[in-house]
Structure formats: C-alpha cells, structure tokens
Amino acid sequence: MNLLEFEIWHNDGRHWLYAAAAAVGVLLVARLLKGLVHRGLERRHRATARAIDGALAAVLDGTRWFSYLTLAIWIGASFLELTAGAERVLNRGALIVLLVQLGLYGQIAVRRGLEIWQSQKQEGASSQTATAAIGLLARIAIWTMVLLTVLSSLGIEISALVAGLGVGGVAAALAVQSLLGDVFASLSIYVDRPFEIGDFIIVGDDRGSVEHIGWRATRVRSLGGEQIIFANGELIKQRIHNYGRMQERRIDFRIGIEYGTPADLVEKVPGVLKEAVEQQEGTRFDRAHFKEYGDSALVFEVVYYVLSPDYTEFMDRQQAINFVLLRRFEKLGISFAFPTRTLHLKTDGAERTDNARPPLETRLEQSN
Known part of the structure; x- marks a missing residue:
C-alpha cells in the first residue's frame, strides 16, 4: 500500500507529510528568528547601554517551548482537513497558549521595568519592599485579565463571575482589612519617605534606628538593644520625629x-x-x-x-x-550657683520679756 495514500482522520499521507514538514519548518524558523533577534538586542544593549534593549531581550527570552510547539502545530494543521469540532478545539487551545504567553511577557516586562526604574532612582533598600508590592499587584492584575479572557474564549459567561468576584473581593477585603491597610501603608511610606532604613526615629515613647521596612511591619532597633515592631498602618498615623534628616x-x-x-x-x-x-x-x-x-x-x-x-x-x-x-x-573667680534658699526671720522686739515668745529656732529646739 502506498503510504502517501493511506488516510488517517480523513487525511491521506501526503497531507500529513505536508503538515509535519510545515510544523517542523515553523518550529525551526521561529527558534532561529528568536535567537537572531535576541542576540541583536543583547549586542545593542552592550554597545549603547540602553535599558529598553535589555528589557526587550529579557521579554523575548521569556518565550516558552510550548508556545513554539503550539504555533508549529497550529500552522501545520492548516494543511489538514479538520472537523468543525477539532478545528474549534485547536483554535481555542492556540488562543489559550497565546494568552498565557502574553501574560508571561507582561510579567517579565513589569519586573524589568521596575528594576530599571529602581536603578535609575538609585534608591536604597527601603524601596525594595514597595517595588515588590507594586510588582505583586501588577502580576495579580495581569493574570486576572488572562484568566477572564481565557474563560470568555471558552464560552463561559464572565459577567456573573466578575460580579461574584466583586462581592467576594469586598468580603475578602473586609476580612483582611488590617493586613491590606498595612500593605498600602508600606507603599505610603515608600512614596512619602517619612524615614528610611538607618534613620533614627522617635515614635511616641519609643525610639531607635530603622532596620527593616516590610509589607506589614517596620522593625526598629532601640537604644537598649531590643527590637520594636510597628504595624505600618498604625505607624503612619502617629507623629514621627526623624533625626536621620537632621543636617546640623x-x-x-x-x-x-x-x-x-x-x-x-x-x-x-x-x-x-x-x-x-x-x-x-x-x-x-x-x-x-x-x-x-x-x-x-x-x-x-x-x-x-x-x-x-x-x-x-x-x-x-x-x-x-x-x-x-x-x-x-x-x-x-566666678562661682557656679547651686539651688539655695535663705530664710529671713523677724522677731517682735530687740528685748524679750517673760511673756514674749522666743525666736523660731529656739521654739523648734524646745519642741524637739
């Protein structure tokens, strides 16, 4: 039997051969183009030190193997006659992989962007917490959008889901209100900069040097050596004396x-x-x-x-x-003063009769 005429799922061997060749060709070309573009961006980044070139190279380097494979299969399948159901499954699968890959690109872009921003501002260790918090919120937003888009592409009605997520989000926010308040307070500390790591601060009756600014709490080392932990939400509500900003x-x-x-x-x-x-x-x-x-x-x-x-x-x-x-x-010959008090006592007359009262000192001695 001629293998080129042998049919599998309504496609003969010739069509399967074309599909396989196309898939392999696309896979090789995609990897080759990715390597060429990546090396070009790296060379330009080293030559010009432009941060955007390094960021694009990092984003491109984040392309996953399943994305290449999905692209190859999707293009190769165009040489085959597929049923409506198979074609729908293939298209939806390719769309899901594309959305996941875009989410990965977005995640890498956010991370690299924050790294570039932080390096340009030349901030100290106190900015790392806020940068990490911003990155976390950005990743949550990216993958939430990816998830909702995937569900929508699968034909799932997301309007009710979004409404449910809104109600659930409110309930969750109320449950972790204190925690969220501390997290956003850490962002406020980063933006307003009332103090930084190493500053000596006084908060109420507590004083010490700032050791760490976290998402939820700030740690201060007191003069006595013990560690004082302030919840960020409570800390920013109080009056802070920062001696680290003192110039003289x-x-x-x-x-x-x-x-x-x-x-x-x-x-x-x-x-x-x-x-x-x-x-x-x-x-x-x-x-x-x-x-x-x-x-x-x-x-x-x-x-x-x-x-x-x-x-x-x-x-x-x-x-x-x-x-x-x-x-x-x-x-x-000048003498420092010290607390003293002189008492001037006055008697009723120079001569004392028998009925006259004795001076105060005499009365005190008699009473003793």
Missing part, C-alpha cells in the same frame, strides 16, 4: 552663677561663653545672653550649632565647652 544640631543650654558675683564679672560672662563655643571645631556660635534672674542664680542662655547630626559628636563638643567654662570661671 541646634543646642541651647543654661548656666547660673551666684547672686553675689560683681557686676563687672557678670558682664564678662557672655564673652566667655562665646569664646568657649568658638574654640570647638565643627560648631557655629549663635548667641549668649544674660537671660533672667533665677530663684538662686543669675541665668545665662547659650545657643550654638553642631555641624553634624551625630549625637556622640554633640556630646564631645558640649563636654569640651563645659571644661573650658570650668577653667575660665575658676580663673576669673
């Missing part, structure tokens, strides 16, 4: 000298204070004034700036200023 530190402090200090020495104190500050490197003097008459001291106020946000450096400068003031005041 403003310092104001007060000192007091004794009331018995002579006026000419009192007038020298602002100059001594200014000199003590200006002797320190990395500082900028602002002012020094005799501020007020305190309860037990003549009070002077000093304002200066440390040209660094580092707390240890501030303490080093303040300590050096205190040492200078201690030596200068000792040399000038």
Whole structure:
C-alpha cells in the first residue's frame, strides 16, 4: 500500500507529510528568528547601554517551548482537513497558549521595568519592599485579565463571575482589612519617605534606628538593644520625629552663677561663653545672653550649632565647652550657683520679756 495514500482522520499521507514538514519548518524558523533577534538586542544593549534593549531581550527570552510547539502545530494543521469540532478545539487551545504567553511577557516586562526604574532612582533598600508590592499587584492584575479572557474564549459567561468576584473581593477585603491597610501603608511610606532604613526615629515613647521596612511591619532597633515592631498602618498615623534628616544640631543650654558675683564679672560672662563655643571645631556660635534672674542664680542662655547630626559628636563638643567654662570661671573667680534658699526671720522686739515668745529656732529646739 502506498503510504502517501493511506488516510488517517480523513487525511491521506501526503497531507500529513505536508503538515509535519510545515510544523517542523515553523518550529525551526521561529527558534532561529528568536535567537537572531535576541542576540541583536543583547549586542545593542552592550554597545549603547540602553535599558529598553535589555528589557526587550529579557521579554523575548521569556518565550516558552510550548508556545513554539503550539504555533508549529497550529500552522501545520492548516494543511489538514479538520472537523468543525477539532478545528474549534485547536483554535481555542492556540488562543489559550497565546494568552498565557502574553501574560508571561507582561510579567517579565513589569519586573524589568521596575528594576530599571529602581536603578535609575538609585534608591536604597527601603524601596525594595514597595517595588515588590507594586510588582505583586501588577502580576495579580495581569493574570486576572488572562484568566477572564481565557474563560470568555471558552464560552463561559464572565459577567456573573466578575460580579461574584466583586462581592467576594469586598468580603475578602473586609476580612483582611488590617493586613491590606498595612500593605498600602508600606507603599505610603515608600512614596512619602517619612524615614528610611538607618534613620533614627522617635515614635511616641519609643525610639531607635530603622532596620527593616516590610509589607506589614517596620522593625526598629532601640537604644537598649531590643527590637520594636510597628504595624505600618498604625505607624503612619502617629507623629514621627526623624533625626536621620537632621543636617546640623541646634543646642541651647543654661548656666547660673551666684547672686553675689560683681557686676563687672557678670558682664564678662557672655564673652566667655562665646569664646568657649568658638574654640570647638565643627560648631557655629549663635548667641549668649544674660537671660533672667533665677530663684538662686543669675541665668545665662547659650545657643550654638553642631555641624553634624551625630549625637556622640554633640556630646564631645558640649563636654569640651563645659571644661573650658570650668577653667575660665575658676580663673576669673566666678562661682557656679547651686539651688539655695535663705530664710529671713523677724522677731517682735530687740528685748524679750517673760511673756514674749522666743525666736523660731529656739521654739523648734524646745519642741524637739
């Protein structure tokens, strides 16, 4: 028997041979074209460093083997006489594979686009969480559209399904409201940038350095060493003091000298204070004034700036200023005041009769 005349599913051997040859040819040509285009994009990307060329190469590299096979079978089947049912199954199958491949292309494009965007912005580690969240939402949207399109191509009525998904989505959103609030709060933290990893922040009574910004929570390492975990949704509702954005530190402090200090020495104190500050490197003097008459001291106020946000450096400068003031005041004979209170007691007369009451100190001694 001539094999070319042997029929299988209403097609003789000649038609099957044509179909097989076409399928193999399409498969080889598709792989060859893909390789040529991919190598061309890679060469141009290396030569020009254009991010779009690298992204297109990555997207093209995401073509799966089943896509090549489906294309080859679909074109090869055009040389055969198929029943209406077989042709419908073949076309729907090819459409489903095409939609899945487009979904893969979209997923790769989103990932590469976010990588390019993040590299161009040169953001730190704090942006990785937000980028991952955006990528996740984009992938969910892509595959939801692919799924709905596939169901529609299969003849399934999706309007009721979409309505059901809407109701179910509302119920699910209510069930995970807190979790979703924290996720969107992490995006808000990324967009608004109230703080970044490494910043020292104060939130209420808690303070520490930001270690990690996650989808749901932010971790802070306190000064005592323990880790404090804030839910993102609650964190952004509170007032945050961010010392990581500090460019320079403003310092104001007060000192007091004794009331018995002579006026000419009192007038020298602002100059001594200014000199003590200006002797320190990395500082900028602002002012020094005799501020007020305190309860037990003549009070002077000093304002200066440390040209660094580092707390240890501030303490080093303040300590050096205190040492200078201690030596200068000792040399000038100026004494620092300390809390004291003088009581003036008045008696009724210089001479006390028998009926007169003794002074207060005497009465206290008698009562004891």
